[in-house]
Amino acid sequence: MTTRIVLLRAVNVGPAQLPMAQLKEIATELGATDPRTYIASGNLLADVPGDAATFDRALEQAIEARFGFFRDVISRTPDEVRETLAAHPFEVIEPKYSYVSFLAGTPTAAAIAKAETYETGDDRWQVVGRDLHIRYAHGAGRPAMKSDAIGKALGVPGTARNLNTVKKLIELGG
Numbered sequence: 001m002t003t004r005i006v007l008l009r010a011v012n013v014g015p016a017q018l019p020m021a022q023l024k025e026i027a028t029e030l031g032a033t034d035p036r037t038y039i040a041s042g043n044l045l046a047d048v049p050g051d052a053a054t055f056d057r058a059l060e061q062a063i064e065a066r067f068g069f070f071r072d073v074i075s076r077t078p079d080e081v082r083e084t085l086a087a088h089p090f091e092v093i094e095p096k097y098s099y100v101s102f103l104a105g106t107p108t109a110a111a112i113a114k115a116e117t118y119e120t121g122d123d124r125w126q127v128v129g130r131d132l133h134i135r136y137a138h139g140a141g142r143p144a145m146k147s148d149a150i151g152k153a154l155g156v157p158g159t160a161r162n163l164n165t166v167k168k169l170i171e172l173g174g
Contacts, residue, residue, distance in 0.1 A: 008042030009159035078173030120145035
């Protein structure tokens with residue numbers, strides 16, 4: 001068993017309601033132990049059996065079967081999340097304005113080049129390995145850049161968390 005920080009994309013947004021107690025229940029049914037959640041936005045920490053990608057796909061399928069909607073699941077070990085935070089390429093002026101979008105894979109150079117054609121104003125982004133780092137100049141609620149369009153151009157799904165949440169997940173993951 002390996003401790004994983006399991007991140008679900010777009011949970012409890014609009015019609016995609018997923019109670020965290022039920023997320024823990026599903027994870028347990030899939031063999032995870034010590035499941036715990038952090039805030040109601042799809043953050044699960046658990047000791048996961050076997051191959052992490054296999055567990056992630058099984059969790060996606062189980063959520064879709066039970067709730068009728070598909071949500072991407074992306075997981076990392078606490079050490080991987082710690083390394084991602086250490087690699088954040090921007091000065092952190094306000095942690096809630098800085099994000100990491102954990103990607104399901106590494107974007108191609110061509111996809112990154114396409115994403116670089118989008119206007120960003122004073123906002124900044126950079127792909128580091130399989131993570132998209134973002135710093136919004138005026139907060140995510142008032143972005144100059146279209147992060148959804150950039151994410152789509154990168155060609156791999158991801159799910160974003162602000163640096164406050166990233167730090168807390170690292171702390172909870174041990």
